[in-house]
Amino acid sequence: VPADEALELGLIDSIATGDADALTLACSLAREAIASDGTLREDAAVTKAFRQRHAQLEEWRKPDPHFADDQLRSIIAHPRIERIIKQAHTVGRDVAVHRALDAIRYGFIHGFEAGLEHEAKLFAEAVVDPNGGKRGIREFLDRHSAPLPTRRPLISREQEQLLLEQKELLPIGSPFFPGVDRIPKWQYAQAFIRDPETGAAMHGDPIVAEKQIIIPVERPRANQALIYVLASEVNFNDIWAITGIPVSRFDEHDRDWHVTGSGGIGLVVALGEEARRQGRLKIGDLVAIYSGQTDLLSPLVGLDPMAADFVIQGNDPPDGSHQQFMIAQAPQCMPVLPDMTLEAAGSYILNLGTIYRALFTTLRVQPGRTIFIEGAATGTGLDAVRTAARNGLNVIGMVSSPSRAATVLSAGGKGAINRKDPAIANCFTRVPEDPSEWAAWEAAGHPLLEMFRAQNGGRLADYVVSH
Numbered sequence: 001v002p003a004d005e006a007l008e009l010g011l012i013d014s015i016a017t018g019d020a021d022a023l024t025l026a027c028s029l030a031r032e033a034i035a036s037d038g039t040l041r042e043d044a045a046v047t048k049a050f051r052q053r054h055a056q057l058e059e060w061r062k063p064d065p066h067f068a069d070d071q072l073r074s075i076i077a078h079p080r081i082e083r084i085i086k087q088a089h090t091v092g093r094d095v096a097v098h099r100a101l102d103a104i105r106y107g108f109i110h111g112f113e114a115g116l117e118h119e120a121k122l123f124a125e126a127v128v129d130p131n132g133g134k135r136g137i138r139e140f141l142d143r144h145s146a147p148l149p150t151r152r153p154l155i156s157r158e159q160e161q162l163l164l165e166q167k168e169l170l171p172i173g174s175p176f177f178p179g180v181d182r183i184p185k186w187q188y189a190q191a192f193i194r195d196p197e198t199g200a201a202m203h204g205d206p207i208v209a210e211k212q213i214i215i216p217v218e219r220p221r222a223n224q225a226l227i228y229v230l231a232s233e234v235n236f237n238d239i240w241a242i243t244g245i246p247v248s249r250f251d252e253h254d255r256d257w258h259v260t261g262s263g264g265i266g267l268v269v270a271l272g273e274e275a276r277r278q279g280r281l282k283i284g285d286l287v288a289i290y291s292g293q294t295d296l297l298s299p300l301v302g303l304d305p306m307a308a309d310f311v312i313q314g315n316d317p318p319d320g321s322h323q324q325f326m327i328a329q330a331p332q333c334m335p336v337l338p339d340m341t342l343e344a345a346g347s348y349i350l351n352l353g354t355i356y357r358a359l360f361t362t363l364r365v366q367p368g369r370t371i372f373i374e375g376a377a378t379g380t381g382l383d384a385v386r387t388a389a390r391n392g393l394n395v396i397g398m399v400s401s402p403s404r405a406a407t408v409l410s411a412g413g414k415g416a417i418n419r420k421d422p423a424i425a426n427c428f429t430r431v432p433e434d435p436s437e438w439a440a441w442e443a444a445g446h447p448l449l450e451m452f453r454a455q456n457g458g459r460l461a462d463y464v465v466s467h
């Protein structure tokens with residue numbers, strides 16, 4: 001239960017917000033409760049909570065077999081609980097669920113103290129059970145735990161229709177006027193998900209694994225902006241994340257959905273307190289969104305943003321730009337370059353940012369030198385060709401067809417090598433493990449070097465960009 005809901009439900013008395021903290025707040029409440037003579041002040045919030053808690057404990061201690069028979073049965077039959085029990089059965093956690101239900105039922109029938117004792121006994125049994133705690137701990141440490149039940153809100157067609165009518169969900173492509181239109185509670189997103197039945201990660205071919213889902217719209221925290229996305233790029237990251245190759249992103253966060261998309265363009269619709277105070281961004285601004293996020297408060301952030309817990313939204317964290325209302329850190333929001341379509345402005349930043357860093361931070365390229373670029377006719381490779389050529393380098397690109405070679409030349413390249421050319425097509429093999437085979441392996445690559453020298457005045461490259 002989120003803190004504000006817990007407050008509304010009366011489960012808690014206050015929340016420490018802003019510059020208040022829980023310890024200071026708790027101490028000041030305790031001070032208010034204790035009178036100068038050391039007795040409790042009956043009108044203080046803490047005293048009231050203390051008295052209420054003790055009264056409740058008395059109540060809880062009494063056995064209530066009627067509840068176990070009647071209400072507990074209907075709670076267990078609730079569709080949400082039923083779904084969790086079914087999921088536990090699918091992944092082989094029946095015994096654990098039975099133990100938990102047994103502990104609850106026993107407590108109601110025999111009273112709280114006896115219930116706790118019974119729970120301790122069941123827990124001890126579970127810990128030593130070779131198919132229970134022992135297996136569970138081993139699987140957890142090996143990162144092979146069976147999936148847990150999902151918590152994604154499952155919106156039915158009828159609920160979706162109702163939300164659309166109430167304008168708590170907007171059809172994709174709806175006009176939205178920041179500051180004028182109400183921010184809806186729900187939104188459409190493109191994501192890959194955990195199976196709601198089994199909890200298993202549903203990776204696969206993007207065309208089937210990426211799904212349209214309905215998720216809540218989040219509110220920005222202090223340094224963040226909420227953005228209504230107008231256009232969003234499709235990037236190689238999406239493919240890695242959706243296919244789960246080389247790793248499943250679900251192993252890195254505990255959301256049951258992962259919204260793809262690494263950057264785009266959109267309108268600022270809400271700002272956190274600090275972002276608003278800074279004044280650079282305002283509601284209604286059109287911004288291009290860079291997908292790189294950092295720990296903004298890290299002391300290393302000024303040294304190199306990539307040293308401060310750098311992640312790419314949509315690839316690492318599950319809140320990418322393929323959703324209607326995305327959260328971005330304020331520094332991710334960039335001015336939009338003039339003379340660009342919305343689609344173009346929403347799709348170049350990650351590619352170009354990656355290449356800028358490769359060329360100018362890592363390689364520190366100098367004009368007049370030669371650079372060899374792999375995958376030179378598409379994506380990052382093509383941006384590398386354009387950027388290097390415009391900075392005065394001789395660019396030779398590796399491609400897989402004559403038409404891709406033409407793309408490299410038209411982007412400013414001086415030459416191209418077709419890796420499918422029969423003269424070299426078979427030279428791209430692994431370095432043999434046996435050192436006695438190394439000389440032959442190197443010799444097989446000579447035609448590639450010759451092809452390169454022939455296009456570069458007899459010289460090899462000063463720099464190489466490879467994927």
Ligand SMILES: NC(=O)c1ccc[n+]([C@@H]2O[C@H](COP(=O)([O-])OP(=O)(O)OC[C@H]3O[C@@H](n4cnc5c(N)ncnc54)[C@H](OP(=O)(O)O)[C@@H]3O)[C@@H](O)[C@H]2O)c1
Nearest residue numbers: 236350351354375376377378379380381398399400404467
């Ligand atoms: N896009 C980004 O913003 C970004 C950011 C960080 C990292 N990356 C990483 O950079 C890599 C490329 O991303 P991208 O967006 O540029 O993808 P892309 O547009 O699909 O480019 C991949 C290139 O790889 C080449 N290629 C395919 N098989 C090859 C092989 N066997 N040998 C040599 N080249 C081969 C292809 O060119 P030919 O078939 O013509 O040779 C193609 O141009 C990915 O690993 C991606 O994760 C991308």
